[in-house]
Structure formats: structure tokens, C-alpha cells
Amino acid sequence: MQLAHGAVETPIFMPVGTQGSVKTLHPDELDLLGAQIILGNTYHLWLRPGHELIRDFGGLHGFASWDKPILTDSGGFQVWSLAKLRKITEQGVRFQNHLDGAKMLLTPELSMEIQAGLGSDIAMLFDECPPYPCEKRYAAESLGLTTRWARRCKDWVSENQPRSGDGPQRHFGIVQGSIWAELREQSARELVELDFDGYAIGGVSVGEPEEEMFRAIDHSVPFLPEDKPRYAMGLGTPPQILEMIGRGVDMFDCVMPTRVARHGQAFTLDGPIHIKNLEFERDSGPLCESADPHVARFSRAYIRHLFRAGEILALRLLSFHNLHFLLRLTALAREAIHDGNFLEFKESFTRRYTKA
Amino acid sequence: MQLAHGAVETPIFMPVGTQGSVKTLHPDELDLLGAQIILGNTYHLWLRPGHELIRDFGGLHGFASWDKPILTDSGGFQVWSLAKLRKITEQGVRFQNHLDGAKMLLTPELSMEIQAGLGSDIAMLFDECPPYPCEKRYAAESLGLTTRWARRCKDWVSENQPRSGDGPQRHFGIVQGSIWAELREQSARELVELDFDGYAIGGVSVGEPEEEMFRAIDHSVPFLPEDKPRYAMGLGTPPQILEMIGRGVDMFDCVMPTRVARHGQAFTLDGPIHIKNLEFERDSGPLCESADPHVARFSRAYIRHLFRAGEILALRLLSFHNLHFLLRLTALAREAIHDGNFLEFKESFTRRYTKA
Ligand SMILES: [Zn+2]
Ligand SMILES: [Zn+2]
Numbered sequence: 001m002q003l004a005h006g007a008v009e010t011p012i013f014m015p016v017g018t019q020g021s022v023k024t025l026h027p028d029e030l031d032l033l034g035a036q037i038i039l040g041n042t043y044h045l046w047l048r049p050g051h052e053l054i055r056d057f058g059g060l061h062g063f064a065s066w067d068k069p070i071l072t073d074s075g076g077f078q079v080w081s082l083a084k085l086r087k088i089t090e091q092g093v094r095f096q097n098h099l100d101g102a103k104m105l106l107t108p109e110l111s112m113e114i115q116a117g118l119g120s121d122i123a124m125l126f127d128e129c130p131p132y133p134c135e136k137r138y139a140a141e142s143l144g145l146t147t148r149w150a151r152r153c154k155d156w157v158s159e160n161q162p163r164s165g166d167g168p169q170r171h172f173g174i175v176q177g178s179i180w181a182e183l184r185e186q187s188a189r190e191l192v193e194l195d196f197d198g199y200a201i202g203g204v205s206v207g208e209p210e211e212e213m214f215r216a217i218d219h220s221v222p223f224l225p226e227d228k229p230r231y232a233m234g235l236g237t238p239p240q241i242l243e244m245i246g247r248g249v250d251m252f253d254c255v256m257p258t259r260v261a262r263h264g265q266a267f268t269l270d271g272p273i274h275i276k277n278l279e280f281e282r283d284s285g286p287l288c289e290s291a292d293p294h295v296a297r298f299s300r301a302y303i304r305h306l307f308r309a310g311e312i313l314a315l316r317l318l319s320f321h322n323l324h325f326l327l328r329l330t331a332l333a334r335e336a337i338h339d340g341n342f343l344e345f346k347e348s349f350t351r352r353y354t355k356a
Numbered sequence: 357m358q359l360a361h362g363a364v365e366t367p368i369f370m371p372v373g374t375q376g377s378v379k380t381l382h383p384d385e386l387d388l389l390g391a392q393i394i395l396g397n398t399y400h401l402w403l404r405p406g407h408e409l410i411r412d413f414g415g416l417h418g419f420a421s422w423d424k425p426i427l428t429d430s431g432g433f434q435v436w437s438l439a440k441l442r443k444i445t446e447q448g449v450r451f452q453n454h455l456d457g458a459k460m461l462l463t464p465e466l467s468m469e470i471q472a473g474l475g476s477d478i479a480m481l482f483d484e485c486p487p488y489p490c491e492k493r494y495a496a497e498s499l500g501l502t503t504r505w506a507r508r509c510k511d512w513v514s515e516n517q518p519r520s521g522d523g524p525q526r527h528f529g530i531v532q533g534s535i536w537a538e539l540r541e542q543s544a545r546e547l548v549e550l551d552f553d554g555y556a557i558g559g560v561s562v563g564e565p566e567e568e569m570f571r572a573i574d575h576s577v578p579f580l581p582e583d584k585p586r587y588a589m590g591l592g593t594p595p596q597i598l599e600m601i602g603r604g605v606d607m608f609d610c611v612m613p614t615r616v617a618r619h620g621q622a623f624t625l626d627g628p629i630h631i632k633n634l635e636f637e638r639d640s641g642p643l644c645e646s647a648d649p650h651v652a653r654f655s656r657a658y659i660r661h662l663f664r665a666g667e668i669l670a671l672r673l674l675s676f677h678n679l680h681f682l683l684r685l686t687a688l689a690r691e692a693i694h695d696g697n698f699l700e701f702k703e704s705f706t707r708r709y710t711k712a
Contacts, residue, residue, distance in 0.1 A: 019665040020658070026669060028650070049661045053638065057657060065653045282409065294384070297421045301413060302376070305405045309375040312668055313382060 001198075001229050001250075003069040003121035004167025005061065008036045010229060010250035011333055013241065013326040014071060016258070019044045020054075020064045023258045024312070024319045027066050032294055033324055034331070037069040037121070039253045042114050043078030043106075047097055051117035059119025061165060070164075071253070072120035074111045074174075077202075077234070080129050088128060090145070108152040116162035120169065123162070124200060125153040127174040132208040139178035146176045147190040154194055170197035172231060178203055179212050181219040188223035198229040201249070205234035214243065221248040238267060238329055239353055242346040245333050257326055261318035264307050267325040271353050275318065280304045287321050290328060295321045357554075357585050357606075359425040359477035360523025361417065364392045366585060366606035367689055369597065369682040370427060372614070375400045376410075376420045379614045380668070380675040383422050388650055389680055390687070393425040393477070395609045398470050399434030399462075403453055407473035415475025417521060426520075427609070428476035430467045430530075433558075433590070436485050444484060446501070464508040472518030476525065479518070480556065481509040483530040488564040495534035502532045503546040510550055526553035528587060534559055535568050537575040544579035554585040557605070561590035570599065577604040594623060594685055595709055598702040601689050613682055617674035620663050623681040627709050631674065636660045643677050646684060651677045 001008045015022045015030065018041045022030060030038065040060050045051060057063040060070055076093070079086060083095035083104075092107030108126040115123035127146040130139050150173050162169040173191035177183030191199060201220045204213045217232060224230050231251035232244050241252050257267070264276045268288035273280070275287075283300035295317050306314035329349070336345035350356070357364045371378045371386065374397045378386060386394065396416050401407060413419040416426055432449070435442060439451035439460075448463030464482040471479035483502040486495050506529050518525040529547035533539030547555060557576045560569045573588060580586055587607035588600050597608055613623070620632045624644040629636070631643075639656035651673050662670035685705070692701035706712070 019662070019667055021662055021665075021667045021669045024668040024672075026650075026672065027653075044665075048665060049637070049657070053657070056638070057640065057655065063655070063658055063661075065658070281405070282412070284413065294382075297383075299413065299419070301405070301409070302419050302421070305419075306375070306377055309377075309400075309404060311375055311377045312380045312671065313377045315668065316380075316382065316672075 003037070003170065004164035005067060005069045005121050006036070008069055009334055011245045011330050011337075012036055012251055013323075013330045014039045014251065014253040015323050016041075016253055016255045017064065018255070019048070020060060022323070023262070024316045025323075027064070029294070029320055030066070032292070033320065033327055035068070035323070035327060037071060038066065040064075040070055040072045040118060040120060041078060042072050042075035042111060042118065043082070045118060046075060046114045047099055051114040055117035055119065059117070059165070061119060069121040070118075071122040072115045072118050072124065073233075074124040074126040075106055075114065076111070076127050077129055079106055088145075090148070092126075108149040109156045112153050112156040112160070112162070116160060116169065119164050121164045121167075122170045122172055122198065125150045125171060125173050125196070127176060127202055129203050129206065130176065130178050132178065132203070132206045132212070134178055136178075136180055136183070139176070139180060139183055143176045143183055143187045146174065146187065147194075150191055150194055150196075154196075172196055172198040172200050172229075174200045174202035174233070175220045175224070176203045177216075177219070179208070179215065181215075184216060184219035185223050188220050192223065192225060196228075198231060199224045200231040200233050202233050204232060205236070205254075210240065213240070214247065217244055217247045217249060238326065239350045241326065241329060242333060242349060245330075245337075246342065246346055252326075252330070257322035258319045261322045262315050264314075264318065265322075266318050267322050269349075269352055271355060275300065275304050275307050275314075277304075287317070288325065290325065291321055292324045295324070359393070359526060360520035361423060361425045361477050362392070364425055365690055367601045367686050367693075368392055368607055369679075369686045370395045370607065370609040371679050372397070372609055372611045373420065374611065375404070376416060378679070379618070380672045381679075383420070385650070385676055386422070388648070389676065389683055391424070391679070391683060393427060394422065396420075396426055396428045396474060396476060397434060398428050398431035398467060398474065399438070401474060402431060402470045403455055407470040411473035411475065415473070415521070417475060425477040426474075427478040428471045428474050428480065429589075430480040430482040431462055431470065432467070432483050433485055435462055444501075446504070448482075464505040465512045468509050468512040468516070468518070472516060472525065475520050477520045477523075478526045478528055478554065481506045481527060481529050481552070483532060483558055485559050485562065486532065486534050488534065488559070488562045488568070490534055492534075492536055492539070495532070495536060495539055499532045499539055499543045502530065502543065503550075506547055506550055506552075510552075528552055528554040528556050528585075530556045530558035530589070531576045531580070532559045533572075533575070535564070535571065537571075540572065540575035541579050544576050548579065548581060552584075554587060555580045556587040556589050558589050560588060561592070561610075566596065569596070570603065573600055573603045573605060594682065595706045597682065597685060598689060598705060601686075601693075602698065602702055608682075608686070613678035614675045617678045618671050620670075620674065621678075622674050623678050625705075625708055627711060631656065631660050631663050631670075633660075643673070644681065646681065647677055648680045651680070
């Protein structure tokens with residue numbers, strides 16, 4: 001996938017830089033990780049420091065000193081999960097923000113305008129994400145709204161031709177429809193009809209059981225063009241990511257790797273471990289045999305000590321490692337796909353990871 | 357100064373790694389900073405994870421993955437400033453530790469044993485640090501105790517021959533005597549008589565006015581051998597460091613640069629700034645014109661945003677920068693001393709820094 005700030009090989013995991021920083025990490029470390037594209041959150045950056053300030057600093061690339069691709073979400077999901085007193089109308093979403101309670105209105109046009117100011121390589125369309133579970137009727141009406149908003153986003157883009165540095169900004173539609181196959185198909189067809197640069201599967205990672213998540217993917221992917229990237233939003237665990245790559249998904253993002261890191265959890269080839277556990281008190285081995293030298297030079301015993309002592313370096317090492325683990329996983333998946341042995345790779349990884 | 361893990365050029369500033377980590381930083385960044393020697397805190401590391409565990413991991417060098425010189429303090433100052441229900445006797449100090457309130461006893465011999473386990477290049481002798489202000493009689497008695505403890509430390513060292521990796525561990529005595537010239541002289545003479553590898557000026561940075569701090573230095577330095585390093589413990593601001601270099605001090609350590617960083621303060625050539633201030637909201641310049649590229653690639657506006665958003669990267673960048681500022685300051689001081697224009701350098705730096 002060729003973007004304004006460079007090429008991205010898929011399948012790919014995208015580290016999340018919610019407020020213009022991938023939590024605990026310096027961009028030099030993102031380079032060390034081989035991160036090809038990172039994510040920024042429209043809602044957070046709109047509220048603080050504001051997209052106009054960021055635009056004046058050369059967009060998020062200039063502001064955060066990151067010259068590789070960036071994807072921004074539409075802000076809709078954060079309004080849905082963080083803001084108070086939400087009220088959805090045809091026009092957009094009215095809400096009180098989580099920082100100072102100020103009343104705000106986010107519309108499809110404004111989401112596109114903010115993302116244009118952020119200058120991301122890929123902007124996501126403004127959608128409505130129904131909760132799980134929800135009534136079928138609600139899901140159907142919500143889907144209709146998402147399509148009408150997609151059209152308004154497209155109109156804004158056509159008129160304003162937003163750019164990302166020297167290249168055009170790309171725009172991805174978001175397939176909704178909750179758990180109903182026919183609604184997922186309808187949503188996908190309506191969006192594809194409008195013709196975007198890529199498509200995301202939304203309405204997942206909202207508390208549904210894992211099988212519903214896979215079903216949402218399976219009900220959407222067949223109706224999306226094969227030559228355009230497909231992105232599963234906000235997912236997932238290492239085995240879930242492999243499972244979804246097998247089902248045709250190209251792009252992933254998730255705050256989980258850095259969030260669990262800040263609670264002391266590290267991915268290993270033998271499944272996740274909690275570094276604060278007593279069993280690691282005298283463990284001289286690295287966090288994981290696959291760990292990058294940036295982290296592998298330290299013993300589990302030392303990282304455990306740092307974590308217990310409240311040292312920020314522990315959070316850095318665990319965050320770096322978990323992202324490394326997922327970036328390595330998607331790189332190995334690309335290689336296995338290329339070599340024609342992806343299913344074998346997926347099964348052997350998952351068997352060991354889940355101790356099945 | 358040649359130590360077991362390498363040479364150290366003086367005058368030098370030593371970043372403090374209280375619990376086996378210079379707060380917020382990775383050892384790669386300490387290398388980038390040109391840190392030649394770092395400090396570890398005996399009291400903290402003794403309590404957690406314990407010097408025996410650290411010894412089994414190859415000392416603090418192996419445990420923290422740092423192969424350049426390390427200095428450890430004696431633990432006395434932390435017992436004095438953090439522990440509860442302290443009771444000083446000829447034998448040592450009884451106290452309740454600040455972590456779980458357990459009753460403990462630290463003696464000169466145990467301090468030396470812990471520091472031997474940590475395997476530092478330089479171990480500090482166990483001393484008694486009188487408060488400021490204190491009665492002259494108290495200071496005189498305390499000084500006597502410090503000398504007797506120094507002798508016990510020396511006996512323990514003679515018997516046990518502690519090493520730091522492949523080389524011998526060095527030992528520094530600590531001059532006490534509070535604000536009295538004749539007590540400082542007496543303390544220095546008694547310690548020099550015992551013959552250590554270097555000497556520190558203790559009992560400073562305990563709340564005394566700046567002129568008392570300088571007087572304590574001036575009353576101690578003339579009685580210390582010129583060919584051995586002189587170390588002012590726990591100091592100071594950039595102008596204070598230059599002032600003390602001018603008065604013959606070779607080594608400095610201080611938690612202040614990283615502590616104030618975590619509160620948003622950055623050193624600049626024009627004096628300290630508070631990054632959260634509104635004046636930096638749209639400031640596209642670097643933190644300081646002297647900042648290292650690792651930090652200078654980011655604008656003040658971006659670092660302000662990160663700080664306000666509670667992002668750890670802000671603490672990293674400010675900590676890195678403040679240490680860079682002091683390491684650069686001591687490197688420039690070495691150069692100026694070499695070129696014979698130290699006084700000129702000191703005055704021009706201080707004039708600009710203090711806007712005098
Ligand atoms: Zn660019
Ligand atoms: Zn070594």
C-alpha cells in the first residue's frame with residue numbers, strides 16, 4: 001500500500017499514538033521496532049492541543065516528529081466510549097467532552113476537517129458504532145446513518161481535496177451492521193458503491209464474544225474489493241490477529257499491547273506473563289526469547305524489580321516489547337503468506353501461545 | 357580518574373539511578389548523553405531487590421546492564437531522610453524502613469558489605485550527616501563518630517578486599533563538621549590520615565543557605581589531597597556546580613535535574629523554564645538551543661502538549677534534556693579549564709543563566 005509518507009507492507013499492526021505519542025516511546029524506538037504506520041486519535045487531538053495548532057506545525061507528522069505514514073480515526077469511537085450525554089442526530093453527535101465537560105458537536109464534515117488538519121495519510125470516515133448487543137432495527141438504522149454520513153464525508157473530501165504532506169490523503173469507509181450478515185453485506189455494498197481507498201470493519205472490539213467478532217469479519221470481507229486494504233479496528237490478541245489475517249484482514253491497531261504493558265503484562269511465545277509475579281524474582285532470562293536486543297539485554301528479574309519499584313523504564317521496556325511482539329508477528333505472517341505456509345505458521349504459533 | 361569499569365574525566369556530573377535505573381531513561385540514552393559514571397542508592401537497593409540478589413546477577417553492572425563506572429552511596433543519607441524512628445548509636449543506625457516499616461540496623465560494616473555486593477566502582481563510607489542547623493557540640497560528636505565509623509569501614513575493606521568486576525573497589529571518605537571551619541578541618545585531616553581513594557564533602561544540600569554550602573566546601577577542600585577526587589554530594593544548580601568547580605570540586609550528583617523534569621521544568625541557557633506555561637503553547641523552538649538532537653527534534657509546543665496530556669514521553673524528554681544540560685556544562689568546564697579560561701566561562705554562563 002503506497003501512502004503519502006511511504007509504503008506499508010500488509011498485513012501490518014499499527015501502534016496507537018492516542019495523543020500524538022505512542023505511550024512511553026520515542027520515535028527513535030518506533031523506528032527500531034520497524035513500525036511502518038502509527039495511529040493518531042482525532043477526538044483527543046481535536047480537544048487538546050487542537051487540530052488548528054497541529055496543522056500550523058506541519059500536521060501530526062511535523063508536530064510529533066514522525067515522517068512515516070499515520071492513520072487517524074474519525075473520533076466517533078472515542079465520543080462513543082469517553083464523552084458524556086451523547087445525542088446522535090442526523091447532523092452529527094452532540095456531547096460533553098471528558099476533559100472539561102464542554103458541550104461539543106462532531107459532524108462528518110468536521111471530522112474530515114480535523115483529520116485534514118492533522119494531515120494523516122489515511123483518514124477514517126465518520127461512522128456510528130452501535131453497541132453490543134443491540135436490536136436489529138437499531139443496527140439497520142445506524143447503518144443507514146453511517147452510509148449517509150459516508151456520503152457527506154466524501155462530498156467534503158471532493159470539495160476540499162485534503163492532502164498529507166506532498167500526497168493526497170486516503171479515505172477508508174467503515175462497515176457496520178453489528179452481528180447480522182445481511183446488514184454487514186448491505187453496509188459493505190453501500191460503501192463500496194461510494195468507492196473509498198480502503199475499508200474497515202467497525203463495530204468489533206465492543207464487548208462481543210470472540211466468535212461474533214470473527215463472524216463480523218466473515219460477513220464483511222467477501223463484499224470488499226480484493227485490491228484495497230481491509231482493516232479490523234481495535235483488535236486484537238496475537239492469536240486473534242493471525243486468525244483474522246487468515247480471514248483476509250490486512251491492517252490492525254490496538255491499545256491493548258501498551259495498556260497491558262503498563263499493568264505489567266508481557267507477551268511471550270508461550271503466552272502472556274505478569275512480570276510482577278514472584279516466579280520471576282530470580283529469572284535471569286529475557287522477557288521472551290523473541291525479544292529485541294533493546295529489551296533482551298535486561299533480565300526478567302531486573303524488569304520485575306523496576307516494575308515493583310514504580311520505575312518508568314519498566315513501562316517503556318514492556319510497551320516496547322509488546323509492540324515488537326505484534327510487529328514481529330505480522331512480519332512473520334507476511335513471510336509465511338509469501339512462502340505459502342501461513343496456515344501452518346498460524347497453527348504452530350497459536351498452539352504454543354495458548355498451550356493448546 | 358581510572359576506575360574498574362573505565363576512566364572518568366573530571367569535573368563530572370553523575371546521573372542518579374536511585375533504584376538501579378536513572379529515572380525514565382534507558383542505558384542507551386545514558387550512552388547518548390555521554391554519561392561516564394552513574395550513581396546507585398545503597399539504601400533503596402538493599403531493601404529492594406536486595407544486594408544478595410544483585411550480587412548473584414553480576415552486581416549492579418550486570419543487573420542493570422550498565423558497564424561503565426558506578427558510584428554507590430553508603431545508605432546513611434537515605435536512612436536519615438526517608439526512614440522512621442531513627443536511633444543512632446556507636447554500633448550504627450536502627451530504623452524502620454519506609455517500605456514496610458520493618459525494623460532494621462545499618463552499620464558501617466553492613467554498608468560496606470552491601471556496596472561490595474552491588475559491586476560499585478566507588479563505595480562511599482558510612483557516615484553520620486548532622487542536620488542543618490545543629491549545635492556545634494552535636495556536630496563535633498557526630499564528626500567523631502563518622503571518623504570511628506570510617507575506621508571500621510576501612511577495617512572491613514582491608515579484610516574483605518571488595519572488587520568491582522575485574523578491578524578493586526575504590527572507597528571515598530566523607531568530610532563532615534557542619535558550618536564550623538575547625539570541625540571541617542579536623543574531619544578532613546582525620547579522614548586523610550586514614551588514606552582513602554577520594555573524599556566527599558557531606559552535610560551539604562540539607563537545607564542550608566547557599567553561602568553556607570560554599571563555606572563548607574571552602575573549609576574542607578584545602579585539607580584534601582590535590583591528587584585525589586573531591587566530590588560534593590547531592591548538588592546542585594548549574595551556577596552552583598560551576599561555582600564549586602571553581603572551588604576545587606571534581607564530582608557532582610543530584611536527583612534535582614530528573615525530579616524537576618518530572619514536574620515540567622527544563623534547564624535552558626537563559627535559566628529554567630516551566631514547559632506547561634501558556635507562553636510555550638505555540639513555541640516552535642527546541643527546549644533549549646543547546647539541546648541534543650534526541651530532544652531538539654521536538655518543539656516546545658509538542659513537549660508542552662505531551663506534558664499536559666500526561667504522556668510519559670514528556671518526562672523522558674525533560675529528564676534527558678536536564679541531564680544533557682549538566683553533562684554538557686561539566687564537559688564545557690573541563691574544556692575551559694584545559695584552555696585556561698574557566699573563570700570567563702563560568703561568569704558568562706552564569707550571567708546569562710541568572711539574567712544578572
Ligand atoms: Zn512528511
Ligand atoms: Zn563490567
